[in-house]
Amino acid sequence: MAQRRMFSKEITTSDTFVDMPMSSQLLYFHLGMEADDEGFIGNAKMLSRAYGANSDDLSLLKAKGFIIMFENGVSVVKDWNLNNKIRKDRMKPTIYRSEKSILNVDVDGSYFIRNKMTTISQPDDNQMSAQDRLGKDRLGKDSKDILSGSDEPDHVPYKEIVDYLNKKTRNKYRSSGSKTKSLIKARFNEGFSLDDFKAVIDVKSSQWVNDQKMNKFLRPETLFSNKFEGYLNENNVKPNNTDMRNMTQEEGMRAALGKYYKE
Known part of the structure; x- marks a missing residue:
């Protein structure tokens, strides 16, 4: 099983990501570190509690489209293939084959549920229970049923x-x-x-x-x-070393990844 885990700056420096609370950002890094070689996590709720996050943080990652959660509690990091490029000869296949079987991969390498009428980042009200309504960071328009x-x-x-x-x-x-x-x-x-x-x-x-x-x-x-x-933003890409808008995020990445974090 490959042990190295990486995170794409295209994801972690996006406005959608940095606008989330730091606790939600850190949970994303922790889930990325704990996921198997194909991005699946079998115990995301337990991990969120173990790392000091709460259900709001997990719900926010789901609602913003950073993870996909299945009814049985299994989750997958949506942009796993953008974050990580693992050689096939080093990859250990996921044990969550039934969940993987209902996913497709788009042109950018992101997972999505096949034949789904709404986008993963925009779950409808039938998928969201009352407790998913966030207190500290209300989703507002994002949590509405768009149809x-x-x-x-x-x-x-x-x-x-x-x-x-x-x-x-x-x-x-x-x-x-x-x-x-x-x-x-x-x-x-x-x-x-x-x-x-x-x-x-x-x-x-x-x-x-x-x-x-x-x-x-x-x-x-x-x-x-x-x-x-x-x-x-493809026509307005800035060099990576100029994006220093959120130093607390940099500190958070270091705290979340520990020895795996590199300057």
Whole structure:
């Protein structure tokens, strides 16, 4: 079994990650250290208590899309394959084969539940119980059922976004599809705008439209997933050594990883 565990700066320096409480960030590192070679953890709740976290921290990691939790308590680090590149000859297969069998891996290497109507980072109200409502860091828009059928007017420009995607990629996606609408509204609930959607479409279409291997990913479920923010910032990437916004996070990583942490 491979022993080294790594964490991608694309994940741990994202706004979504650093906006979480430090206790939730530390729990993510601890779970990453305890996961098996394919990112699965069989006792996340016990580990969260053992490391001084609480159910709010675990619920927040789930709600923000950093882990996927199954009904039987098994969890998986969603971006495990982005964090870790383990050689096949050194990898010990997970014992949680039934849970793995219902997962797929997207173009970026992130796990997602196949045939799921909403994004992993945007669980619906049927999946979230009352105790999942966080006290210290309310999820607000993130915890709403984005297809709840509310009587409130919906001003999200689904058609304009999908029409723009079709124009740039010469596809014929429908803006009325429930899956497409759920993805778009999830991103709007996170504060992104119409211009942000157009920017992501521009960036990825310029990269993939003439690539026979990648152009199939110019579709709503890829572009508007929880990787949206990363795509949006691809044209504004700063050198890693300039991102010093949160020194407490750096200290937290050192505390969580101990001897495994390297400057």
